[in-house]
Amino acid sequence: MVKIAFHNITKQYPGASRPAVDAVTFDVPEGSTCMLVGTSGSGKTTLLRMVNRLIEPSSGEIIIDGTNVLEENPIQLRRRIGYVIQQVGLFPHMTVAENVRVTADIAGGWTRQQLNTRVDELLNLVGLPPDEYRKRFPRQLSGGQQQRVGLARALATDPAILLMDEPFGALDAITRARMQEELMRVQKDVQKTILFVSHDIEEAFKLGNQIAVLSEGKLVQIGSPVELLARPVNDFVRQLVGADSILRQLQYLPVSDALEKQPEAAIQNNVPTFEAHATLLEAMLKLLETNAPGLKVQNNGSSEPLGYITLASINREITQTRTQPAEHIETKL
Numbered sequence: 588m589v590k591i592a593f594h595n596i597t598k599q600y601p602g603a604s605r606p607a608v609d610a611v612t613f614d615v616p617e618g619s620t621c622m623l624v625g626t627s628g629s630g631k632t633t634l635l636r637m638v639n640r641l642i643e644p645s646s647g648e649i650i651i652d653g654t655n656v657l658e659e660n661p662i663q664l665r666r667r668i669g670y671v672i673q674q675v676g677l678f679p680h681m682t683v684a685e686n687v688r689v690t691a692d693i694a695g696g697w698t699r700q701q702l703n704t705r706v707d708e709l710l711n712l713v714g715l716p717p718d719e720y721r722k723r724f725p726r727q728l729s730g731g732q733q734q735r736v737g738l739a740r741a742l743a744t745d746p747a748i749l750l751m752d753e754p755f756g757a758l759d760a761i762t763r764a765r766m767q768e769e770l771m772r773v774q775k776d777v778q779k780t781i782l783f784v785s786h787d788i789e790e791a792f793k794l795g796n797q798i799a800v801l802s803e804g805k806l807v808q809i810g811s812p813v814e815l816l817a818r819p820v821n822d823f824v825r826q827l828v829g830a831d832s833i834l835r836q837l838q839y840l841p842v843s844d845a846l847e848k849q850p851e852a853a854i855q856n857n858v859p860t861f862e863a864h865a866t867l868l869e870a871m872l873k874l875l876e877t878n879a880p881g882l883k884v885q886n887n888g889s890s891e892p893l894g895y896i897t898l899a900s901i902n903r904e905i906t907q908t909r910t911q912p913a914e915h916i917e918t919k920l
């Protein structure tokens with residue numbers, strides 16, 4: 588089911604020579620994560636902030652659950668939408684518990700007991716044991732822990748939608764990877780619809796069910812990470828998603844993309860079996876590790892092979908993806 592639908596959404600800032608967001612149309616399915624990527628100034632933050640009406644669109648519509656956000660009271664709208672940004676913005680004089688509670692408190696309708704239970708639930712959810720962290724102040728937390736509190740706070744009113752604007756951008760690589768894992772774990776439990784702005788294509792591949800690529804306010808392509816990698820619509824997307832990187836392709840393309848149906852007999856006999864959803868990299872490592880001439884690929888639980896994978900078929904798939912013609916456009920990376 589579609590959760591957020593953008594219809595020709597446009598934002599023209601006064602005095603600007605072109606729209607910051609230009610007639611963008613796409614859907615975000617319920618419970619999925621859509622990553623917004625693109626060069627600096629391509630309109631990602633503007634697009635995100637129009638969803639909770641921190642920025643008002645110039646034209647077009649954003650429909651959430653069938654209702655145009657412009658017809659909603661902005662304050663009520665923001666209660667239904669969690670918002671996490673890079674500068675976490677915790678209140679320095681409030682404890683962690685008070686910081687998490689504050690949004691739910693403002694939204695109202697909770698008893699003190701319910702609020703306390705909710706805070707503990709959320710702190711557990713984001714991996715901060717309440718007994719240890721409830722009473723700390725933000726200055727007594729690391730950057731990553733502060734981001735976790737920010738995430739807990741955004742989840743406090745149990746919003747169906749989360750908007751995240753470079754939430755992990757200021758963290759070191761290791762903490763960032765941990766936070767991404769944490770978010771994936773939380774998302775498994777809570778199934779929010781997430782719109783996530785990122786400058787980090789690795790992050791977009793890791794977290795996104797869909798990736799929307801913006802350039803100069805326009806939506807250039809939207810698709811799953813594998814779609815973008817295998818079929819970038821032009822050189823801009825190809826470069827942005829690193830479709831020319833052999834490692835990226837090996838890491839993300841599934842073995843089902845590189846099957847041989849009728850390989851020679853030696854490959855069909857006595858070779859190890861392999862799962863269809865595994866990546867080309869995993870298949871290649873297995874081939875190197877076992878020294879087998881091929882792998883029999885089958886779906887979980889089925890004995891019928893879907894096909895076979897060999898170093899040659901992996902090579903063919905990668906060469907083909909790399910040389911696919913793409914429309915040429917100027918790239919400004």
Ligand SMILES: Nc1ncnc2c1ncn2[C@@H]1O[C@H](COP(=O)(O)OP(=O)(O)OP(=O)(O)O)[C@@H](O)[C@H]1O
Pocket residue numbers: 600601603607625626627628629630631632633634
């Ligand atoms: N309040 C504003 N008034 C006028 N122009 C603005 C305003 N905010 C953003 N812009 C312009 O709109 C365009 C898109 O900005 P936006 O912040 O949405 O891009 P972005 O893709 O999020 O960029 P970045 O990746 O650098 O954060 C830019 O050209 C920017 O200069």
